Amino acid sequence: MGFLGWWQLEGEWVEEPNERRDGLSGVQYLHTPDGKVLYAKRQCGHLSRSLRYPLGRPTVVREHRALEAYRAAGVRVPRLVFAGSRKQDGVWQGLLVTEELKGFISMDQWYAEDAPSVHGSATHQHMLRELAKTLSLAHAAGWQHGCLYSKHVFIRVRSQGVEIALLDLEKARHRLRHHAAVRHDLKQFYRHRGPMPEADWFTLLQYYQAIGTIEPTQKLLGAKTPVTPH
16 A cells, blocks of 8 residues: 555544654554554654754654664564655644564563563573664674653563564664764663663673673763672
């Protein structure tokens, strides 16, 4: 289908349209005939502005680019089904349709359901290692998530190990200096790590540093983002 076909499909609201960036943005469930669940982000006048696009463009355009870049960097993200934008009666409309991350739960849910105890310490440590690896892959490619909250980190436990996926790349951007991406994302994640205990934060940093390509330090992250236990 083209833009109009997707735009005319309606589903249940997952996130009711809210007003931001002088426009509206919301997310709906869509169900396909073959039983798949899709998520459709619908926007009207919801724009991001930059030196290159001073008049603005739908944020889903930037998110589409980020999804492709993260996937190319080896980071698991939702599979893209459709992305497009158009101007209707002088107002930009944007649409981004992705498949659900089947079998994944958010990091908030991981801790709320006491998954570290349910799955055991070894699996929990594997989760933290995979999260460190996922973030380092994105950062090494120069990509900053820009909204790295625990609710945007998704986890799936399988027989062969733990998988990590990242959601909501609407604010993602490419940085010329990858250390800038590291600094922004890790400082932000520490503040918005939700139910993650501080002990797990320090473990995550240790795994991140062990990768060897990027080493967050006290100088890089600042005094408000601890890098070693007290």
